[in-house]
Amino acid sequence: MMDIQIAVIDDHDLFREGLTLVLNQVQGFQVVYDTSDGFRFLEMLDQVPIDIALMDIEMPGINGIEITEKVLSLKPDLKVIALSMFSDTGHYTQMIHAGAKGFVLKKANKFELEQAIRAVHQGGNYFSQDILQKMAFRYTNHTVGCDQLTSREIGVIALVCQGLTSQEISERLYISVKTVETHRSNIFLKAGVKNIAGLIMWAIKNQYYNI
Amino acid sequence: MMDIQIAVIDDHDLFREGLTLVLNQVQGFQVVYDTSDGFRFLEMLDQVPIDIALMDIEMPGINGIEITEKVLSLKPDLKVIALSMFSDTGHYTQMIHAGAKGFVLKKANKFELEQAIRAVHQGGNYFSQDILQKMAFRYTNHTVGCDQLTSREIGVIALVCQGLTSQEISERLYISVKTVETHRSNIFLKAGVKNIAGLIMWAIKNQYYNI
DNA sequence: CTCGTCCTCAGGGTTTCCCCCGATGTAAGA
DNA sequence: TCTTACATCGGGGGAAACCCTGAGGACGAG
Known part of the structure; x- marks a missing residue:
C-alpha cells in the first residue's frame, strides 16, 4: 500500500x-x-x-x-x-x-x-x-450571519479597530460623519455585535483586522 | 558530555x-x-x-x-x-x-x-x-510604560474587553458605576490608550485578555 | 505613626456612540 | 426596464463613554 x-x-x-x-x-x-x-x-x-x-x-x-x-x-x-x-x-x-x-x-x-x-x-x-x-x-442563531463586508465597510472597520472616532474616520476618508456611522451600524449588524469591544474581537477572528 | x-x-x-x-x-x-x-x-x-x-x-x-x-x-x-x-x-x-x-x-x-x-x-x-x-x-520612547495593573484593574479589563458596559460591570462586581469608570480611566492611563479599541489591542498584546 | 497605594464613590461636564427615521444617486444584474 | 445593492448624507435623541476634580477608608511598608 x-x-x-x-x-x-x-x-x-x-x-x-x-x-x-x-x-x-x-x-x-x-x-x-x-x-x-x-x-x-x-x-x-x-x-x-x-x-x-x-x-x-x-x-x-x-x-x-x-x-x-x-x-x-x-x-x-x-x-x-x-x-x-x-x-x-x-x-x-x-x-x-x-x-x-x-x-x-x-x-x-x-x-x-x-x-x-x-x-x-x-x-x-x-x-x-x-x-x-x-x-x-x-x-440556529441565524444572525443575518456571514454576509461579506463591502469594500467600504472593510476600510471603515480597520480604522474603527485602530481606535479612530467616527469624526476622525470621516476626515480620513473624506466622507461625512453620518456616512461613517451608517457603515458602523451596518457592520455591527453583519457582525452581530453590539459595541466596539465585540466588533474588534469579531474583526480579529475574521481576519478583517490583524494585531 | x-x-x-x-x-x-x-x-x-x-x-x-x-x-x-x-x-x-x-x-x-x-x-x-x-x-x-x-x-x-x-x-x-x-x-x-x-x-x-x-x-x-x-x-x-x-x-x-x-x-x-x-x-x-x-x-x-x-x-x-x-x-x-x-x-x-x-x-x-x-x-x-x-x-x-x-x-x-x-x-x-x-x-x-x-x-x-x-x-x-x-x-x-x-x-x-x-x-x-x-x-x-x-x-527610548519612555512611555510611563509598563506600570503593572492592579488585580482589580485586571478584573475590570477582562469585562471591558468582553464588551460589557460600565453599568454591567458594576452589577457584576457589586461596585458603583463611578468606581468602574475610575478603574477604566486608570487602566487607560497605564495602557496609554484613549478608547476601548486601543485598550483591547493593548490588552490582547499584553495578555490581559485572550481571544 | 506616616506615607503611599489601592479601592471605593461622587458631581458635573463634553464627546461619542448607537439607534430610530428617512433620503438620493449610481452601478450591476435579472 | 425594474430591482437590488451599495455608498452617500441628514435630523434627532437617549445612553454611554470620557475627562476633571475631589475625597474617604483600608492596609502594608518604612
Missing part, C-alpha cells in the same frame, strides 16, 4: 518541522514536501506528487485561502486540510468556499490530525468539533 | 510533540519531559532532572508566568526560556520579572531555538531580536 503523500505549508518553522517529524512517525504517512512559502508550493506542484496539503491560514504575504484556490484550480484532485490557530468564524467558511476538505485547529493532537488526514484521503471531510459547533450555532 | 535535559510545557499538543522530536534530533539535547499542564509540571520537578524548561506563555488555566515564578521558587537553578506567539509588550517584561532567562518566538526556526538553549544553559541569556528591538523602543 502506497503511503499517503503529504505537503505542509506553514510559515512557522518550528511548528512545520515538528509536524513533519510527527507525521512521518505515523504508519502510512509521508511528508514529501514542506515550505513556509505559498508561492513556492505552487511552483512545486508538478514536481512532487501530493495527496494531501496541510495548509496554514494565517501567513504573511499570500494567505492559505488564496493558495488553496490557486492550488485547486491547478490540481483539483489534491485535497487541502486547513490548519489554524483560531476556531472562529469567517476563516473556515472562506476555506470551505475555496475548496478545503477539512479544518483542524493547531491545538489539536496527533490523533485528531491523523484521523482528519485519513478521512479526507478516503474522499471524506473532517472538521474539528469546535468548528462544527460554531457552524451549527450560526445556523 | 551529558546531554542538556529539556522540559517542554505547552498546551498545543502538535506543537509540543513536534518540538520534542525536533529537539531530540539535535546533538546534545534531550527532551526528558513534556506536558500540556503547568500544575503537573510542578509536581514532576523532583522526579526528573531538568536543565532547561521551554515554557509557553499563553495557556488555559495557569499561565506560563505564574508557573515560572513557582518553578523558580522551588528550583532556582532551573533555567526557563519563554515561548510565545507574540512579540509584544508586557509579556516579556513579566516573564523576565518572573525569572526567565530567555524569550523565543514560536515563529523562530530550529537554529535560533538551539542557540537560545545553548546560551541559557551556559549561564547566559537569549532574547530574540524582535524582543530586543521592542525593549529598546520602550526605553
Whole structure:
C-alpha cells in the first residue's frame, strides 16, 4: 500500500518541522514536501506528487485561502486540510468556499490530525468539533450571519479597530460623519455585535483586522 | 558530555510533540519531559532532572508566568526560556520579572531555538531580536510604560474587553458605576490608550485578555 | 505613626456612540 | 426596464463613554 503523500505549508518553522517529524512517525504517512512559502508550493506542484496539503491560514504575504484556490484550480484532485490557530468564524467558511476538505485547529493532537488526514484521503471531510459547533450555532442563531463586508465597510472597520472616532474616520476618508456611522451600524449588524469591544474581537477572528 | 535535559510545557499538543522530536534530533539535547499542564509540571520537578524548561506563555488555566515564578521558587537553578506567539509588550517584561532567562518566538526556526538553549544553559541569556528591538523602543520612547495593573484593574479589563458596559460591570462586581469608570480611566492611563479599541489591542498584546 | 497605594464613590461636564427615521444617486444584474 | 445593492448624507435623541476634580477608608511598608 502506497503511503499517503503529504505537503505542509506553514510559515512557522518550528511548528512545520515538528509536524513533519510527527507525521512521518505515523504508519502510512509521508511528508514529501514542506515550505513556509505559498508561492513556492505552487511552483512545486508538478514536481512532487501530493495527496494531501496541510495548509496554514494565517501567513504573511499570500494567505492559505488564496493558495488553496490557486492550488485547486491547478490540481483539483489534491485535497487541502486547513490548519489554524483560531476556531472562529469567517476563516473556515472562506476555506470551505475555496475548496478545503477539512479544518483542524493547531491545538489539536496527533490523533485528531491523523484521523482528519485519513478521512479526507478516503474522499471524506473532517472538521474539528469546535468548528462544527460554531457552524451549527450560526445556523440556529441565524444572525443575518456571514454576509461579506463591502469594500467600504472593510476600510471603515480597520480604522474603527485602530481606535479612530467616527469624526476622525470621516476626515480620513473624506466622507461625512453620518456616512461613517451608517457603515458602523451596518457592520455591527453583519457582525452581530453590539459595541466596539465585540466588533474588534469579531474583526480579529475574521481576519478583517490583524494585531 | 551529558546531554542538556529539556522540559517542554505547552498546551498545543502538535506543537509540543513536534518540538520534542525536533529537539531530540539535535546533538546534545534531550527532551526528558513534556506536558500540556503547568500544575503537573510542578509536581514532576523532583522526579526528573531538568536543565532547561521551554515554557509557553499563553495557556488555559495557569499561565506560563505564574508557573515560572513557582518553578523558580522551588528550583532556582532551573533555567526557563519563554515561548510565545507574540512579540509584544508586557509579556516579556513579566516573564523576565518572573525569572526567565530567555524569550523565543514560536515563529523562530530550529537554529535560533538551539542557540537560545545553548546560551541559557551556559549561564547566559537569549532574547530574540524582535524582543530586543521592542525593549529598546520602550526605553527610548519612555512611555510611563509598563506600570503593572492592579488585580482589580485586571478584573475590570477582562469585562471591558468582553464588551460589557460600565453599568454591567458594576452589577457584576457589586461596585458603583463611578468606581468602574475610575478603574477604566486608570487602566487607560497605564495602557496609554484613549478608547476601548486601543485598550483591547493593548490588552490582547499584553495578555490581559485572550481571544 | 506616616506615607503611599489601592479601592471605593461622587458631581458635573463634553464627546461619542448607537439607534430610530428617512433620503438620493449610481452601478450591476435579472 | 425594474430591482437590488451599495455608498452617500441628514435630523434627532437617549445612553454611554470620557475627562476633571475631589475625597474617604483600608492596609502594608518604612
